Amino acid sequence: MEPKPRLLAILDIVTVLLLITAVGMVFLYAPLEAVMGQVQRVFYFHVANAWVGMLGFLVAAIAGVAFLRKGDHKWDVVGMAAVEISFVFFFIAIVSGSIWARGSWGTWWTWDPRLTTAAIVELVYAAYLMLRQGIEDPDRRARFGAVYAILSFISVPLTFISIRIFRTIHPVIIGSGAAGAEGSFDMTPKMLQTFMFSLLTFSFIFADLLWHRIRLGKLADKTENLRLKVIQ
Amino acid sequence: MLTSILQQAPAETTRYMVAGYSVIFSVMFLYVVSLIIRRRNLKRDLEILAEMEPKEK
Numbered sequence: 001m002e003p004k005p006r007l008l009a010i011l012d013i014v015t016v017l018l019l020i021t022a023v024g025m026v027f028l029y030a031p032l033e034a035v036m037g038q039v040q041r042v043f044y045f046h047v048a049n050a051w052v053g054m055l056g057f058l059v060a061a062i063a064g065v066a067f068l069r070k071g072d073h074k075w076d077v078v079g080m081a082a083v084e085i086s087f088v089f090f091f092i093a094i095v096s097g098s099i100w101a102r103g104s105w106g107t108w109w110t111w112d113p114r115l116t117t118a119a120i121v122e123l124v125y126a127a128y129l130m131l132r133q134g135i136e137d138p139d140r141r142a143r144f145g146a147v148y149a150i151l152s153f154i155s156v157p158l159t160f161i162s163i164r165i166f167r168t169i170h171p172v173i174i175g176s177g178a179a180g181a182e183g184s185f186d187m188t189p190k191m192l193q194t195f196m197f198s199l200l201t202f203s204f205i206f207a208d209l210l211w212h213r214i215r216l217g218k219l220a221d222k223t224e225n226l227r228l229k230v231i232q
Numbered sequence: 233m234l235t236s237i238l239q240q241a242p243a244e245t246t247r248y249m250v251a252g253y254s255v256i257f258s259v260m261f262l263y264v265v266s267l268i269i270r271r272r273n274l275k276r277d278l279e280i281l282a283e284m285e286p287k288e289k
Contacts (some may be wrong), residue, residue: 038242096256099248
């Protein structure tokens with residue numbers, strides 16, 4: 001079995017240190033928001049989780065293209081790893097967003113364009129994970145995964161731009177000119193620094209988890225190949 | 233004076249913040265644990281299979 005690479009061990013430590021710092025910034029450095037109060041602090045990690053979700057779905061689509069072009073099975077492992085991680089983090093983003101909504105809008109859920117498209121994205125990738133399980137042949141499974149990851153990625157930018165093209169109560173944080181939506185707020189420099197640091201931290205968390213999940217995928221493949229060899 | 237009269241205190245939403253971060257950290261923790269458990273199980277399977285593997289002469 002492959003020993004853990006030194007760089008991965010360093011990445012683990014850096015990621016944990018960044019996460020501790022980000023938590024400290026969220027609770028001790030960022031000021032209390034004047035209208036929403038404490039619940040606004042959920043925003044920093046809520047957006048960062050959504051960012052990891054979208055990043056991973058993009059990585060899966062790129063891995064899908066690479067697999068279809070080169071036919072190398074390692075890209076299937078990368079795609080599967082990215083989707084699994086992003087599915088988890090996007091789920092966190094949806095649930096934490098719902099809790100934030102309860103605190104600031106007074107409702108757990110509303111069929112707003114952003115919330116609806118986010119729910120669709122999560123369901124699309126839940127189907128990816130379930131359908132893969134039903135395909136026995138590794139080559140067919142990898143081809144299916146690649147095509148599905150590319151096609152389903154269409155839903156991701158749609159979610160990102162939904163709050164910019166439709167009337168919505170979800171605040172526009174990135175690239176916002178006016179803060180008119182319910183629950184929107186102007187970020188102070190400390191809030192912006194905490195927000196950017198959270199995005200950076202979660203990018204490291206994604207890279208670290210992706211590496212670990214790829215190693216797990218390779219180990220699963222190795223086990224499966226050995227199992228087939230023993231059966232024959 | 234007028235500003236301080238008109239200025240309202242922030243809404244009391246601490247419990248939603250606690251709930252939000254509880255979900256965020258719990259799910260992240262469970263995912264990391266799932267990675268560790270799956271890796272451990274696969275290593276064990278691999279060891280068993282390696283013992284069962286027919287030796288080439």
